[in-house]
Amino acid sequence: MQLNFTVEDDVFRAAAREWLLASVPAAPPPHDGPAARAYALAWLARCHAGGWSGISWPSEYGGRGLSPERLIIWYEEYVRARAPSVLDCTFVALNHAGPTLIACGSTEQKAFHLPKILTGQVIWCQGFSEPGAGSDLASLATTGVVEGDHLVVNGQKIWSSFADVADYQELLIRTAPGFRRHQGLSWVICDMRSPGITVRPIENLAGATHFAEVFYDNVRIPLSNVVGDLHDGWRVAMNTLSFERKTAAIGLQLDLSVKVEDLIALAMPAPGSAMAERLATLRAEAASLRAMTYRTLLRQPATASDGSLVRLCFAELAQRVHRATMDVLGAEALIASQATHDYLESYSETIAGGTAEIQRNIIAERILGLPRVKAA
Ligand SMILES: Cc1cc2nc3c(=O)[nH]c(=O)nc-3n(C[C@H](O)[C@H](O)[C@H](O)COP(=O)(O)OP(=O)(O)OC[C@H]3O[C@@H](n4cnc5c(N)ncnc54)[C@H](O)[C@@H]3O)c2cc1C
Known part of the structure; x- marks a missing residue:
């Protein structure tokens, strides 16, 4: 495949190369836990200070709105410089939670969360899969019942990457009992420090613990944390998965x-x-x-x-x-x-x-x- 880069693209490449050369940390990233969190957030904060955070995000939300050609150049230089793997604990926030909020979130949700993500202040995790709902996501059973201006959530998620070090979770739950499958789901922002949440890390084959089971016992989540409309979570989740599966x-x-x-x-x-x-x-x-x-x-x-x-x-x-x-x-x-x-x-x-x-x-x-x- 032939890519035709312009003179301006070459200037951009030189700037990316120079910045990466001066900025990539010498120490390799820790595999998991609080040390991995601290390392990933420090790296993202450094990228932000250098103007390299959220490069694919629209500029009105603090990103750089780079063209696909420029994204290619950036990542070519990024891997060439042996910069830290993009699949660290900031991955969910930068590559699908943030873009989902941009596409479907309210003005208040965007104003509160997007700057924190871009500047490397918070970690997000994803709570979609359950013991009985992985490939068949629409069969998920964790429930959220409306009580006043809150949802009361009960159930269990599994394989939630970075949940043990996360501040927020993109949480998909069933909020309209009686509706089946894709209907009656809601995509909510879950504060991982809410009372009633228990995170139990799972050790993988390599001995690392970067995913976890998450249990919800009467967890109260404000209705203002619903992204998109209540019961419209499947549409929002498809946005999330499209960001996750396309170019992330x-x-x-x-x-x-x-x-x-x-x-x-x-x-x-x-x-x-x-x-x-x-x-x-x-x-x-x-x-x-x-x-x-x-x-x-x-x-x-x-x-x-x-x-x-x-x-x-x-x-x-x-x-x-x-x-x-x-x-x-x-x-x-x-x-x-x-x-x-x-x-x-x-x-x-x-x-x-x-x-x-x-x-x-x-x-x-x-x-x-x-x-x-x-x-x-
Ligand atoms: C490293 C890692 C990180 C992950 N991170 C997250 C995360 O952050 N958040 C989250 O929510 N989930 C996460 N997951 C979960 C992941 O999305 C699920 O494991 C995956 O979707 C498969 O679901 P399952 O494990 O329930 O397997 P199942 O869906 O039960 O599948 C079992 C087997 O049956 C096969 N199978 C199922 N249905 C079909 C079909 N229709 N046709 C043919 N074969 C089929 C599957 O291919 C598989 O081989 C993570 C998983 C891993 C391994």
Whole structure:
């Protein structure tokens, strides 16, 4: 894919490169907990001070409203500089809670929350999935009952990333009993310090605890925290998921190319060897993922199903890259703790944000036009 950058774009790239060179922290980010929170907020505050926070947000809300071409340049430079992963605990706030508030929130909600997000003062988490509602989100059962000017919330969420260190949660609940499935849901801003909330971190395969179960026991949430209209949460949630699935992960997708090049430099495979062939294939796959990412970003109007295609290719390629890293390191992987950690974390790539099977269903139905599979 050919991108034609202008002279002004080159000037922008030079400014981004210079700032990143001077600003990227030397220490790597902690994996989880309060230390990860402090690191991520400090990095975001530094980005904000340098004019690099909320770069895709409209300027009327404090962002920079950058064009897709400029976003591409920024993230190319970002991964080149080995800046902290974009998938840190500020990810939800910057990439889907903030954009959802911009699209569907009230004037008061925007005025209160958006500046705090952009300047690195708050962490948000997402409370959509439940033990009985993941891929089938519309079957969620956590309830909110209107009492005066509050909702009283009872139930449980699970897999809520960063919930243990979050200030706010984008919480999807059932507020109109009697209505089923997509109807009668509401998207509310939940203050994670409200009485009645219990957060129980879950340890993953890699030993990190960046997601959690969240329990709600008569949690009182002001009705003024409902985003969009009461009982209109499905529409708002689809906005959230579209931000999450479209371009939020561009930094991760471009970073795979850097990881593959680092791996090739580390492996130095003999020409013609099986490893050389495997790494060449990974390099070609990373290049095609990059091209798909650019195409999705530049295509107007972009569609959510394009996002599914990129998301699926990214998730499965990331797993192959981390598997190859383990094979290149061999027994050394046992002491290269970061590589082992990244490899174990990569198992979640084909689950988080919609499983590989669900992405394939979307691609089959919406891109290939295949008939919908009916549940047995
Ligand atoms: C690292 C990570 C972070 C996460 N962060 C969050 C978060 O912050 N907030 C949040 O709300 N959730 C979060 N999740 C949850 C995630 O969205 C769900 O795990 C995901 O949607 C799958 O739901 P489930 O786990 O309930 O699996 P299920 O939906 O029960 O699926 C089980 C299996 O059945 C398959 N399956 C289900 N339905 C179909 C179908 N129709 N066709 C074919 N196969 C099907 C699935 O692909 C899967 O293999 C996170 C998950 C991970 C791994």
